[in-house]
Amino acid sequence: MLRLTSRSLLQASRSATNPSRTLATAASSSNVVNIVEVGPRDGLQNEKGSVIPPELKAELVDRLVQAGVTNVEAGSFVSPKWVPQMAGTAEVLKRKTTEPGVHYAVLVPNQRGLDDLLTLLSSESQSPPLTDEVSIFTAATDAFTRANLNCSITESLTRLTPVARTALDNGLRVRGYVSVVIACPYTGKVDYKRVREVAKELLEMGCYEVSLGDTVGQGTPFEVEEMIAEVSKDVPVSKLAGHFHDTFGTAVANVLAALDSGIRTIDSSVGGLGGCPYSPGATGNVATEDVLYALQNSPYTVAGTSNGTIDLSQMSDIGWWISEKLGRESVSRVGRAIRARRTREEQEKEKARSKL
Numbered sequence: 001m002l003r004l005t006s007r008s009l010l011q012a013s014r015s016a017t018n019p020s021r022t023l024a025t026a027a028s029s030s031n032v033v034n035i036v037e038v039g040p041r042d043g044l045q046n047e048k049g050s051v052i053p054p055e056l057k058a059e060l061v062d063r064l065v066q067a068g069v070t071n072v073e074a075g076s077f078v079s080p081k082w083v084p085q086m087a088g089t090a091e092v093l094k095r096k097t098t099e100p101g102v103h104y105a106v107l108v109p110n111q112r113g114l115d116d117l118l119t120l121l122s123s124e125s126q127s128p129p130l131t132d133e134v135s136i137f138t139a140a141t142d143a144f145t146r147a148n149l150n151c152s153i154t155e156s157l158t159r160l161t162p163v164a165r166t167a168l169d170n171g172l173r174v175r176g177y178v179s180v181v182i183a184c185p186y187t188g189k190v191d192y193k194r195v196r197e198v199a200k201e202l203l204e205m206g207c208y209e210v211s212l213g214d215t216v217g218q219g220t221p222f223e224v225e226e227m228i229a230e231v232s233k234d235v236p237v238s239k240l241a242g243h244f245h246d247t248f249g250t251a252v253a254n255v256l257a258a259l260d261s262g263i264r265t266i267d268s269s270v271g272g273l274g275g276c277p278y279s280p281g282a283t284g285n286v287a288t289e290d291v292l293y294a295l296q297n298s299p300y301t302v303a304g305t306s307n308g309t310i311d312l313s314q315m316s317d318i319g320w321w322i323s324e325k326l327g328r329e330s331v332s333r334v335g336r337a338i339r340a341r342r343t344r345e346e347q348e349k350e351k352a353r354s355k356l
């Protein structure tokens with residue numbers, strides 16, 4: 001059950017007063033929340049129409065990092081026949097600035113994707129490297145895994161085991177994803193035991209963290225808590241991340257429920273961009289701006305490099321900038337409210353000036 005004013009927040013505020021706690025040890029007993037910005041990958045992969053040019057994607061990545069983001073998904077090495085928008089990810093990696101200490105993750109679905117990435121890294125040897133992290137992904141239902149990866153869950157795990165091994169052997173960090181952790185667009189309600197088993201296997205493969213995806217964006221906070229309680233029977237909550245889409249408008253509430261359950265890493269997307277091509281009808285990820293706003297004046301601190309956090313006002317501007325490049329408005333509620341307030345303030349200033 002949601003207990004946002006009780007035990008976990010008290011623990012969080014107690015740890016806030018402990019100066020010996022560092023960002024590096026941020027885990028479920030800490031009040032530090034890590035954001036993984038997935039806008040350039042999950043956010044853009046579902047865009048219809050022509051492929052967004054790599055220079056625009058690279059500029060998005062750079063702007064996000066300038067706003068304080070330290071973990072950003074820069075793209076995917078997947079089949080362009082399956083996800084055309086992710087073609088050109090190699091170019092994005094080469095064009096973006098590579099800041100030390102920032103993790104620019106890339107999704108790989110199979111050995112081919114990893115091999116292509118390793119070839120790029122060896123041809124562009126530089127310090128720091130273009131990326132130090134890959135994400136591998138599977139799901140909690142066979143139907144979704146078939147739609148997304150053209151194989152069963154078991155086959156995907158068999159395929160991903162050597163991919164993770166090779167990535168680790170080449171000095172890359174490996175993050176894992178389990179999709180459809182609450183509901184599947186093809187088979188409905190998901191068995192949380194299956195989520196637990198798959199998350200456990202990903203961890204055993206060497207993933208430093210497993211992100212739990214409510215791909216459909218249908219979960220409620222109570223379901224999120226129930227699901228995390230089941231998964232954390234086998235996987236320490238400090239190794240889990242929450243990844244919520246906002247189809248039914250519950251994503252911010254689900255983030256708070258995940259934090260209340262002890263999770264301290266949240267995936268989010270600037271401007272609320274996104275959607276999975278294989279989850280029909282699902283909308284974008286929870287907007288990064290909305291998460292940052294919801295955690296203001298709370299016992300939680302969001303980690304980042306802009307004065308120790310991520311700058312909300314800058315993120316709102318980026319959300320508007322990229323949305324307008326895509327020909328629409330930002331869908332972040334907070335981004336829209338910030339812009340409306342600014343417009344109001346400017347109008348009032350203008351009125352005051354005209355009275356002088």
Ligand SMILES: CC(C)(COP(=O)([O-])OP(=O)([O-])OC[C@H]1O[C@@H](n2cnc3c(N)ncnc32)[C@H](O)[C@@H]1OP(=O)([O-])[O-])[C@@H](O)C(=O)NCCC(=O)NCCSC(=O)C[C@@](C)(O)CC(=O)[O-]
Nearest residue numbers: 077078079082109112113148149150177179180213215276
């Ligand atoms: C895994 C495959 C390739 C299997 O697809 P397949 O058709 O079974 O693969 P295949 O081995 O038969 O290859 C088919 C063609 O793709 C090529 N190919 C094969 N692999 C690659 C590669 N890595 N990069 C580039 N090309 C590749 C391969 O060379 C061949 O080319 P052809 O001979 O026809 O010209 C395909 O299903 C695929 O790419 N799937 C990716 C789907 C995807 O990216 N989905 C979105 C990301 S997951 C997500 O969004 C959820 C998440 C993470 O955000 C969390 C959440 O919200 O739940």
